[in-house]
Amino acid sequence: MTPCPECYSDRPRITPLLNPRACLERHEQYVCGTCGRCICIAKDPVRGLQRWQFPFKSAPIALLYLRAAEASTRRSCGVYGLRSESGRASFKIFPGRDALEAYLARNPGKACIGRVANAAREGYRAFPDAQVRMLAADEVERYLAEQAAASGSR
Numbered sequence: 001m002t003p004c005p006e007c008y009s010d011r012p013r014i015t016p017l018l019n020p021r022a023c024l025e026r027h028e029q030y031v032c033g034t035c036g037r038c039i040c041i042a043k044d045p046v047r048g049l050q051r052w053q054f055p056f057k058s059a060p061i062a063l064l065y066l067r068a069a070e071a072s073t074r075r076s077c078g079v080y081g082l083r084s085e086s087g088r089a090s091f092k093i094f095p096g097r098d099a100l101e102a103y104l105a106r107n108p109g110k111a112c113i114g115r116v117a118n119a120a121r122e123g124y125r126a127f128p129d130a131q132v133r134m135l136a137a138d139e140v141e142r143y144l145a146e147q148a149a150a151s152g153s154r
């Protein structure tokens, strides 16, 4: 399957990755207007950040949240690899090079190890069929069933 032109994933039910029911029932979602994939776009009540603003373990996982970042910031965003002083790698989404530079200035222990290739299209693009909203109960059930079917067939 080719990656979705809107949300960049070729697996339209891969997210939410962890505790999908809780996420779908309690958190606002970016519903991809092209493939229907739900991407958590809610702000964490404790830390005040959206999921896409947290560090990710891998570039492919970060890529799953890239479209939520773009929809939130209305900018073309990129996934960047970071390395801590201890040598640990992580991946973060930034809405542009200037945001990355500002982060590195605030976090002198971190170094950028490069932007993940092909992570973003050039320029911000709006997709009119996308929705940002809470799911209805029946939509949650349908999505979870589709997610279970998709993971079973892989």
Ligand SMILES: [Zn+2]
Pocket: 016, 022, 023, 024, 027, 040, 041, 042
């Ligand atoms: Zn969530």
Ligand SMILES: [Zn+2]
Pocket: 004, 005, 006, 007, 008, 009, 012, 032, 033, 034, 035, 036, 037
């Ligand atoms: Zn999509």
